[in-house]
Amino acid sequence: MEGSYILLLLLFGYASFQEHNVYRSTNRNQDYTTATHYLLNPIHNVVQSIRGANVTLPCIMRRRPRSYKVKWSKVNPEDPLENLIVISNGKYHKNYDQLRGRVRLRRSHRLDASLIITNVSLEDEGRYKCELVNGLDDQSLTLSLQLEGVVFPYQSKKGRYRYNYVEAHQACEEQDGRLATYSELYQAWTDGLDWCNAGWLLDGSVHYPVIVTREPCGGNLPPGIRSYGPKDKLKDRFDAFCFTSALKGNVYFVHGPMTFREASTACWARKAEIAKVGHLYAAWRFYGLDHCDGGWLSDGSVRFPITDPRERCGGLPDPGVRSFGFPNEEDRLYGVYCYANT
Numbered sequence: 010m011e012g013s014y015i016l017l018l019l020l021f022g023y024a025s026f027q028e029h030n031v032y033r034s035t036n037r038n039q040d041y042t043t044a045t046h047y048l049l050n051p052i053h054n055v056v057q058s059i060r061g062a063n064v065t066l067p068c069i070m071r072r073r074p075r076s077y078k079v080k081w082s083k084v085n086p087e088d089p090l091e092n093l094i095v096i097s098n099g100k101y102h103k104n105y106d107q108l109r110g111r112v113r114l115r116r117s118h119r120l121d122a123s124l125i126i127t128n129v130s131l132e133d134e135g136r137y138k139c140e141l142v143n144g145l146d147d148q149s150l151t152l153s154l155q156l157e158g159v160v161f162p163y164q165s166k167k168g169r170y171r172y173n174y175v176e177a178h179q180a181c182e183e184q185d186g187r188l189a190t191y192s193e194l195y196q197a198w199t200d201g202l203d204w205c206n207a208g209w210l211l212d213g214s215v216h217y218p219v220i221v222t223r224e225p226c227g228g229n230l231p232p233g234i235r236s237y238g239p240k241d242k243l244k245d246r247f248d249a250f251c252f253t254s255a256l257k258g259n260v261y262f263v264h265g266p267m268t269f270r271e272a273s274t275a276c277w278a279r280k281a282e283i284a285k286v287g288h289l290y291a292a293w294r295f296y297g298l299d300h301c302d303g304g305w306l307s308d309g310s311v312r313f314p315i316t317d318p319r320e321r322c323g324g325l326p327d328p329g330v331r332s333f334g335f336p337n338e339e340d341r342l343y344g345v346y347c348y349a350n351t
């Protein structure tokens with residue numbers, strides 16, 4: 010009795026499965042609530058991580074098609090080509106160039122097609138697509154990988170508005186970061202970043218974040234992210250907004266007074282290096298580094314990090330990394346911030 014009942018159910022299920030397959034194959038962009046929905050929708054479409062961590066991008070099947078491949082790719086809105094990462098037919102898999110050596114499929118059970126990225130880097134941020142390819146009825150889901158981090162405005166030693174896009178890109182990399190995205194700048198603005206100089210973002214647009222409206226910063230417009238729109242990446246010149254994520258290591262202050270050259274030597278003597286601007290911002294943001302003395306950094310600037318604002322430390326009411334700009338390198342007035350990668 011019971012056996013034939015189950016058989017009937019199975020037959021019925023099989024029939025409706027077939028029917029949906031036909032339906033689905035001609036309606037690829039319909040919603041996925043039909044019976045042939047193989048991929049589980051993720052609960053969260055955004056996965057948060059930090060630089061250096063291992064992260065899992067979940068992609069779970071509800072059931073396995075008889076034959077299929079899983080294809081992971083990175084989706085870059087500015088690049089129409091598919092950036093394949095891994096393709097697998099359930100038995101063997103092939104790694105493509107992007108993320109070489111740092112990715113694998115998790116396979117913690119038969120329905121698991123999740124991707125693991127080890128030692129996450131700043132460039133890994135973005136959108137990823139998990140695709141189930143079975144010939145008839147390809148399905149996919151996309152997830153965004155976001156890194157927890159901090160945005161810092163960066164200006165050339167030569168003064169305001171000296172970088173074209175390419176130079177801004179390089180300047181951020183030299184300070185242990187990369188150009189910030191618009192959503193990172195937006196997040197920084199909600200966290201209190203108020204900056205009246207326009208800077209390049211990763212997508213080639215130029216913006217600046219304003220909290221306290223004032224005449225030289227867009228006048229009476231309401232607080233927000235001001236836009237200069239897209240600019241010529243080679244000819245137009247601005248500052249940069251850089252982004253950096255967690256710090257693997259330690260930043261500490263060494264008392265001076267010393268010149269810039271003496272500052273470098275002082276760090277080397279401690280088996281450390283003179284800190285980059287990104288190191289100092291990450292230590293301030295993630296480890297609450299608070300120190301009231303100006304110290305040299307690797308780019309020749311002098312700065313100090315304040316998490317607990319007080320009258321005798323610059324007097325500004327909000328936490329932040331304060332700057333003395335780029336003093337004469339022979340001035341013997343400051344200490345140094347060293348970075349030890351331990």
Ligand SMILES: *[C@@H]1O[C@H](CO)[C@@H](O)[C@H](O)[C@H]1NC(C)=O
Pocket residue numbers: 061062063127128
């Ligand atoms: C990341 O995974 C690798 C092995 O795949 C492991 O050796 C390493 O310790 C992990 N790193 C972290 C930060 O968990």
Ligand SMILES: *[C@@H]1O[C@H](CO)[C@@H](O)[C@H](O)[C@H]1NC(C)=O
Pocket residue numbers: 061128130
């Ligand atoms: C992680 O990546 C960084 C570069 O992004 C590299 O310097 C470091 O050695 C890598 N760490 C491991 C454990 O592979």
